[in-house]
Amino acid sequence: MSYQSRRDFIKTGALGSLLIGTGMFAGKACTPVNQRGKAKNVIFLVSDGMSVGALTMADQMLRRRDGRPSNWIRLLEEKRVRQANMDMEAANAIVTDSAAASCSWGCGHRVNTGSVNIGVNNEIYKPILPIFRDAGRSTGLVTTAEITHATPAGFAANMESRNMGEEIAVQYLERRIDVLMGGGDRHYHPEKRSDQKDLYSDYIEGGYTLAKSKQEIGSVLPDTPFLGVFDHGHVPYTIDHIHIPELLETVPTLAEMTKLAIEKLSKNPEGFILQVEGARVDHAAHGNDPAGLIYDQIAFDETIKVALDFTENRDDTLVIITTDHGNANPGLSSGSNANFDKIHHFKHSSEWVGRQLNETSTVSRIKEVMEEATRLQISDIEAGALRDVLRGDYIHVASRRRGRASVYGEILSNHTNITWSSTSHTSDYVELASYGPGSEALEGFVKNTDLFKVMVESAGIEEQFLTFQDEMAA
Numbered sequence: 035m036s037y038q039s040r041r042d043f044i045k046t047g048a049l050g051s052l053l054i055g056t057g058m059f060a061g062k063a064c065t066p067v068n069q070r071g072k073a074k075n076v077i078f079l080v081s082d083g084m085s086v087g088a089l090t091m092a093d094q095m096l097r098r099r100d101g102r103p104s105n106w107i108r109l110l111e112e113k114r115v116r117q118a119n120m121d122m123e124a125a126n127a128i129v130t131d132s133a134a135a136s137c138s139w140g141c142g143h144r145v146n147t148g149s150v151n152i153g154v155n156n157e158i159y160k161p162i163l164p165i166f167r168d169a170g171r172s173t174g175l176v177t178t179a180e181i182t183h184a185t186p187a188g189f190a191a192n193m194e195s196r197n198m199g200e201e202i203a204v205q206y207l208e209r210r211i212d213v214l215m216g217g218g219d220r221h222y223h224p225e226k227r228s229d230q231k232d233l234y235s236d237y238i239e240g241g242y243t244l245a246k247s248k249q250e251i252g253s254v255l256p257d258t259p260f261l262g263v264f265d266h267g268h269v270p271y272t273i274d275h276i277h278i279p280e281l282l283e284t285v286p287t288l289a290e291m292t293k294l295a296i297e298k299l300s301k302n303p304e305g306f307i308l309q310v311e312g313a314r315v316d317h318a319a320h321g322n323d324p325a326g327l328i329y330d331q332i333a334f335d336e337t338i339k340v341a342l343d344f345t346e347n348r349d350d351t352l353v354i355i356t357t358d359h360g361n362a363n364p365g366l367s368s369g370s371n372a373n374f375d376k377i378h379h380f381k382h383s384s385e386w387v388g389r390q391l392n393e394t395s396t397v398s399r400i401k402e403v404m405e406e407a408t409r410l411q412i413s414d415i416e417a418g419a420l421r422d423v424l425r426g427d428y429i430h431v432a433s434r435r436r437g438r439a440s441v442y443g444e445i446l447s448n449h450t451n452i453t454w455s456s457t458s459h460t461s462d463y464v465e466l467a468s469y470g471p472g473s474e475a476l477e478g479f480v481k482n483t484d485l486f487k488v489m490v491e492s493a494g495i496e497e498q499f500l501t502f503q504d505e506m507a508a
């Protein structure tokens with residue numbers, strides 16, 4: 035079904051299928067929540083694709099380099115959060131993708147991988163941001179991916195495919211999401227969109243103020259909805275961001291975006307819901323890129339501090355800190371500590387390395403680029419393997435280990451002891467930390483869909499807001 039016909043389908047009120055999406059208070063009993071209705075605000079922080087090894091190594095690096103723990107582990111250490119493991123399975127797969135994962139939280143149902151709040155029988159589930167909006171709360175999405183990407187979309191959009199970023203950008207405007215920040219200019223700019231539509235003008239007409247750089251954030255009007263788009267595609271990796279001065283000047287950090295979002299959203303006396311995604315932890319894991327992974331996990335960890343600052347001296351905010359799935363299960367294997375500490379001196383991501391090389395790159399050029407990116411002197415054999423993979427004639431017995439990401443990761447594991455199981459998502463139960471009203475239900479072992487119930491119930495959202503009314507479906 036096309037996007038247009040899908041919209042018509044919603045607008046003409048195919049309520050039969052919509053009603054299937056109301057299951058929260060029907061049937062099975064909900065997770066008990068002691069303080070129902072006490073959460074004025076919900077802050078949902080997700081480090082995308084964060085295996086436990088990513089959380090661990092970011093904390094270990096901070097302790098060794100800066101003499102302090104990560105905010106996430108400190109919260110656990112000081113027993114200030116409730117902790118659970120969470121099963122993130124999708125409707126059709128044990129190993130989920132980010133779309134099905136975010137939708138499980140965002141609408142309370144497991145959907146098939148790749149779809150955005152459309153059920154296995156074409157049910158159109160109302161996502162949590164429109165639910166909160168209709169209940170009078172402000173709504174926001176912040177990410178280091180394209181703002182139209184799967185994880186933010188899972189809280190706000192209904193789309194048959196996560197790949198329909200151009201349509202998702204339109205839907206955010208139709209649904210009046212108050213704060214949107216991330217990358218994804220290609221889905222807004224008239225010269226980049228397939229329909230040549232200038233979506234920025236549409237947003238301005240809709241009353242939004244815009245920022246396309248960190249400098250422009252300064253002139254954002256305080257009381258308007260806000261769209262910040264800071265890159266053509268995804269926002270740069272933190273390891274590149276901090277070593278390229280022009281990026282530092284023009285692109286805000288995830289923590290800076292989060293702070294601004296909370297400042298704007300918290301002006302609503304009725305409260306707000308905000309999802310913040312550290313998206314590139316996932317991308318670095320796909321790329322078997324240890325510095326990309328650890329530095330972006332640390333950048334995500336800084337958003338926990340922003341949430342902590344906001345909730346200091348208040349008890350009306352449910353804060354959830356989690357990930358949507360493991361990815362490539364990285365970990366520090368045995369060897370000298372000094373090898374792990376080499377990560378402190380890395381300058382660039384594997385994405386940056388990839389941009390400097392191509393299929394004609396020689397062994398000496400590869401060694402030079404790798405040294406610039408990592409401060410490591412790799413061997414001729416290592417550089418030769420990378421050259422072969424770039425040419426497309428690298429051989430490895432394991433079919434999963436033949437790509438550039440695997441070879442890059444294996445070369446660096448020789449020097450840092452950081453190893454990887456694959457270049458893709460894993461089924462591991464994930465870490466979940468939470469505090470504030472509603473978090474009582476989030477201890478031990480929970481299912482992904484439980485989070486939707488907890489957010490809606492703890493915020494005291496009335497049942498009438500849980501499904502689309504005809505006129506609100508756009």
Ligand SMILES: [Zn+2]
Nearest residue numbers: 083316320459
């Ligand atoms: Zn992924």
